[in-house]
Amino acid sequence: VVREGDEILEITQKKSSISKKKCPFGIEGEVVHTLIKADSIEIWIESKKGTELGDKLAGRHGNKGVVTKIVPDKEMPYFLDEKGEVDSKNSPNYHNENAPHTHVEMLLNPHGIPSRMNIGQLLETHMGWVAKYHPKDNIRQKAKQMGAPFADVNLDELSKWLKESGLDEYGKIKLRIYDSKNNKSLEVKHPVVVGYQYIMKLNQLASEKISYTSAFIPRDRVTLQPVRGRKIHGGQRIGEMETWALIAHQAWDILAEFLGEKSDARVLGRSRSIPETLCALIFYLRALYISLEFLDASKQPISPTKFHETPYLNIKGYRLRTIDPLKKQILTSGDVK
Structure with a gap:
């Protein structure tokens, strides 16, 4: 077993030349294989890494995300299920529910569906439920075939199968969640889609991505x-x-x-002329056929071409006027208070 910083290789070229290689940062495990080549040496290190916060998961429809929270089973939502388990009162997973039930294993963000428009994961979820829970074996086999890629799907049959499998026609069921403060189970107001998906763990682990410095x-x-x-x-x-x-x-x-x-300088030079943001505002308003003019001490408009040489404090007023979209002429005049 090697850990970060352990010496795993020592190469001696001459009697006075010794080169040592240490286990890379963030790597630890058991050395299971060593392969010596003509120009290199490979050392295979095997380690078991459970799912941690920040690990990346993905499905088969472009749906992906990171693990944001890991909680015990009794804190996960559950639904009543005749084929489910009954927790013993002496079990650490007991949460004041004596009826057979099944906990969901993963909660997915529903916003991931409309953003990527991958409704195929919904089809996989529904077909996975039917393939597991439908009472008839031939229907379970049909669901497996219908859930294959590029297979024809009969949505009317799917809705019927979902109802026969214990869900509503939309594949939803009301979940319950354990309230540890009041020691009772609460039922959600609206039903939630439940089912089965293939979820894969990507080689994007938080333990290998984290970086820090001193x-x-x-x-x-x-x-x-x-x-x-x-x-x-x-x-x-x-x-x-x-x-x-x-x-x-x-x-x-x-x-x-x-x-x-730690980025740019904290003290920067400040221009005393009319800011560029005001100049941009003038042209944005002109696109809406509205003329915004800044006035000097003599109540005369200041031309935008002279903004860079006009001190900001010389602005003594402003006025708004409408522009004829056909003639490109100012129609009304007058100060706006």
């Missing part, structure tokens, strides 16, 4: 930021998606530090 690592001489590279405990790049994730967790101080103090 204050005592090499830094770039130009940007003074940590160097890149997970093997040398380099820094993690904060891109657009990472920024949205930090915003979702309301990490405002971290964002202010990453995007401010």
